[in-house]
Amino acid sequence: MPNQPISVTLIRDSAHRYFASFVVETNLEYLPKTESSIGIDLGISTFATLSNGEKINAPKPLKNNLKKLAKFQRKFVKTQPDSNRRERRRLKIARLHAKIKDIRTDFLHKLSTDLVRNYDTIVLEDLNVSGMVKNRKLAKAISDLGWRQFRTLAEAKCEKYGREFRIINRWEPTSQKCSCCGFRGGKKELNVREWTCLNCGTFHDRDINAAINILETIQPKTKVEAIQAEILETPVQLSIFGIVAGGQSETQNKTRRCGKSSPKKDVSLRDMKRINESSTHPESFKQLSLFD
Numbered sequence: 001m002p003n004q005p006i007s008v009t010l011i012r013d014s015a016h017r018y019f020a021s022f023v024v025e026t027n028l029e030y031l032p033k034t035e036s037s038i039g040i041d042l043g044i045s046t047f048a049t050l051s052n053g054e055k056i057n058a059p060k061p062l063k064n065n066l067k068k069l070a071k072f073q074r075k076f077v078k079t080q081p082d083s084n085r086r087e088r089r090r091l092k093i094a095r096l097h098a099k100i101k102d103i104r105t106d107f108l109h110k111l112s113t114d115l116v117r118n119y120d121t122i123v124l125e126d127l128n129v130s131g132m133v134k135n136r137k138l139a140k141a142i143s144d145l146g147w148r149q150f151r152t153l154a155e156a157k158c159e160k161y162g163r164e165f166r167i168i169n170r171w172e173p174t175s176q177k178c179s180c181c182g183f184r185g186g187k188k189e190l191n192v193r194e195w196t197c198l199n200c201g202t203f204h205d206r207d208i209n210a211a212i213n214i215l216e217t218i219q220p221k222t223k224v225e226a227i228q229a230e231i232l233e234t235p236v237q238l239s240i241f242g243i244v245a246g247g248q249s250e251t252q253n254k255t256r257r258c259g260k261s262s263p264k265k266d267v268s269l270r271d272m273k274r275i276n277e278s279s280t281h282p283e284s285f286k287q288l289s290l291f292d
């Protein structure tokens with residue numbers, strides 16, 4: 001353990017298994033940068049498709065043990081309440097449930113650790129899991145896969161190891177768009193696993209194409225776009241214009257909202273307006289680099 005534990009809690013679960021849970025203070029352990037990012041498309045037939053083309057299948061422990069579970073449950077209901085036999089049969093069911101959960105959790109831990117180790121940024125699509133689980137056909141399959149748990153684990157590990165974890169909007173047309181040319185071919189039914197782009201002719205695997213689009217949603221296409229986004233988002237950055245144009249101190253600029261010019265300043269309202277307008281045009285950023 002990295003440090004002396006603050007507390008220890010002993011837990012006995014319904015399958016009569018004992019666990020010791022330690023609370024330990026740790027420092028963030030930053031992993032070395034890998035300079036690569038990954039987009040992940042989660043699915044039912046293939047658990048995860050990565051933007052590098054890799055496909056990862058998940059174990060389906062519930063599906064594989066469904067018959068056994070049903071048999072145990074049938075035997076359980078036949079027993080007398082409060083009998084020893086009933087408790088023995090209850091324990092059998094609980095142990096099987098525990099085994100199913102362990103297989104799933106073990107897989108999800110290994111996968112999330114592997115991804116966090118290899119990529120600086122992990123991008124997932126925000127799936128409407130609770131909405132999908134309402135669909136009874138899908139509910140069992142989705143719960144068996146553990147999408148929600150995967151997301152929680154990946155997010156926690158990213159935080160611990162200093163990685164970036166991003167969730168993109170579920171309404172992004174990640175499966176409609178061609179990842180090569182950006183052409184939107186319209187909605188595709190779930191059974192369409194492969195398609196050819198009508199615009200550029202690229203042949204796509206549905207899931208790999210979606211994973212690439214998921215990754216590209218967060219990656220700025222060009223350097224100019226990245227700088228532009230940064231400047232528009234940060235008001236302090238805008239004060240750079242103030243310093244250059246009017247020679248005002250930084251503290252004065254921080255308290256003043258962009259666009260409102262005090263009459264005492266050397267910069268006229270018209271100049272400020274012009275400067276602010278120019279900040280929306282990419283060409284103006286070439287000038288900005290002169291002041292760096």
Ligand SMILES: [Zn+2]
Nearest residue numbers: 178181197200
């Ligand atoms: Zn295309």
